[in-house]
Amino acid sequence: MKLLASAFATLCFSAMVDADQGMSRPDPKPSPDVLEATPQLYNYTTELLFGEVWKREELAPRDRSLITLAALVSSGQSAQLSGHIKLGLDNGVKPSEISALITHLAFYSGWPNAMSAAIVARQIFTERQIPADQITSPAKEPLTLEPVAEAKRRALVEANVSAVAPGLAHYTNDVLFADLWRQADLTPRDRSLITVAALIAQGQAAQLPFHLNRAMDNGLTRTQAAEVVTHLAFYVGWPKAMSAVPVLKDVFDARDKQV
Amino acid sequence: MKLLASAFATLCFSAMVDADQGMSRPDPKPSPDVLEATPQLYNYTTELLFGEVWKREELAPRDRSLITLAALVSSGQSAQLSGHIKLGLDNGVKPSEISALITHLAFYSGWPNAMSAAIVARQIFTERQIPADQITSPAKEPLTLEPVAEAKRRALVEANVSAVAPGLAHYTNDVLFADLWRQADLTPRDRSLITVAALIAQGQAAQLPFHLNRAMDNGLTRTQAAEVVTHLAFYVGWPKAMSAVPVLKDVFDARDKQV
Amino acid sequence: MKLLASAFATLCFSAMVDADQGMSRPDPKPSPDVLEATPQLYNYTTELLFGEVWKREELAPRDRSLITLAALVSSGQSAQLSGHIKLGLDNGVKPSEISALITHLAFYSGWPNAMSAAIVARQIFTERQIPADQITSPAKEPLTLEPVAEAKRRALVEANVSAVAPGLAHYTNDVLFADLWRQADLTPRDRSLITVAALIAQGQAAQLPFHLNRAMDNGLTRTQAAEVVTHLAFYVGWPKAMSAVPVLKDVFDARDKQV
Structure with missing residues (x-):
């Protein structure tokens, strides 16, 4: 199993033990295999990635974890997901948020990625003895989407998708937005955040303006949006991060003009 | 091996047994891991994906399997391929069609995906005791490509590719179209169908108009083409499906004008 | 483990033994599983891919290995990496070059791909008993980047990235180019070559003109650049290779005008 085992698996487990004892957690470290085969990469990982990037104040560690998980799930990186x-x-x-993230990304990156991720999540939940009631959040009232924005979104789908692919328009309106986006197990801001990360991870610029605007409407600041792209450069590679920059610029500029 | 085992593996096997007994097959169900880690995703899978989408009449179950297999192979999802x-x-x-699909996608999504898929296919063929003569279809006369369309296609490659990358032009004309596309182990319509699915799965819009037109010339209807995109939204994610919609619209519009 | 084992694993090992005895090496052959499940793909692999493409004189076998490795690592194909x-x-x-390639692609295709690749590399290095001093090249003086081109590049990042995503601009200038690109364990030409291959493998056309020009400034000929695309068609699929052709054409044309 070594071939596909997570290079982070060991370290994160030991980090958890320290957290349980209430001590400040040491930075994660890659496995000894990484040190032996790619010592320079090991140094970049400990000194630059965990030693510096993850600690930048522009984005909270919880947000960094959300977008890293979204990037890993949506690009099918199940080997690195466990850590x-x-x-x-x-x-x-929260466990219920990880479960909701995986479910959300079934729609935003395809069922196969979500199925593989669910199996990894199940392993960790079992290992950490997380009870079922922390995985399923108790049924809550569905969120109400902002009606003006939602009417505008629906009109766009009807104008651009319904005539060409009526089935896709139907599932977009009646499942994605009328059901998935209204589930209360993720805040709208977090749901937008992982959607933006999944789009960048998949190199899909076309829907990025819509979802970046939605994320900012839901509370993501410009500094945070820029830091999402900076953080993701390390997890999806420089090319996809760089391709997101002009989209960010256009969205920022358009929002300036709206004011 | 749990980490990368197929979430569908168990259920599809039990489904097969029922088929052997001539009974109507129950819908596939994800593994219990999916139920425990992501109960909401489990519900979407059983109620929406298998309970509804796979049963829509716009596309036959065999076509849905062809495009799902093409999406899985071409996006390297070997963990979900077995089921x-x-x-x-x-x-x-047919087994020979699965073999031909994998071979075709070596060219349309790269050798590594096809090699990984071949190993999974070999496992299933062995498990189901499929004899060798059902895997290799007996040598048939190669198909004849429609000469006018083929001359036009070749002229395009010569105009756009030959001067820049003569080797690529050579293999495109003399292997891909003079050999692979003429093999009789897939009908031209099925070969076009899996090519279209592979292009959407890889987010490669540039060659989609050519292959979508080819698929429709080979018998794919507009309703079926739209349903391919709708079905694939669930297997490659909403962003890639949505990006295919304007391409479909342009191809449909251009064909209207031709009439 | 069969599910994800490399289809090439066996053959390449046997090829190595022959090389150790100073005999001309036989072509690699896919595993028997590929022969049984997809006999036509087996034939294409032995007769076309290894029997012909890898032997074309437009690109040396070492270059073909560099771009194949870059394509496999950057598209997360760890199952096919071992062979x-x-x-x-x-x-x-060299082992130190493989280590440097993986480290470089952490930045150009994301950490998860590099981490998975490092674990595979460690296995092979251990198996072949490669000593540590062949993996880490002895500390060398960092390379000096050509100052005019570097000033121009930095100005572009400052104009296009700094205002929108200052963190990303900082890491691009002060880590990627001031550190990674200056490391002497890969020649600038080889580092450019694997960057170009990684961009094509990820379907990222936006940064391809910059890196293709840089590769040609570093010594890659037009014939070699075209053959990179031809070779990669087999490893990343025809669609991504075909999408690179107009970029090549534009870069060639622009360089003609500069003269």
């Missing part, structure tokens, strides 16, 4: 689910739990992401 | 090869066989895709 | 690391070593890629 980051543990780190996410340590950073304050 | 869908079984489901494909149950839905009437 | 190609062995083949790369046989083709003259």
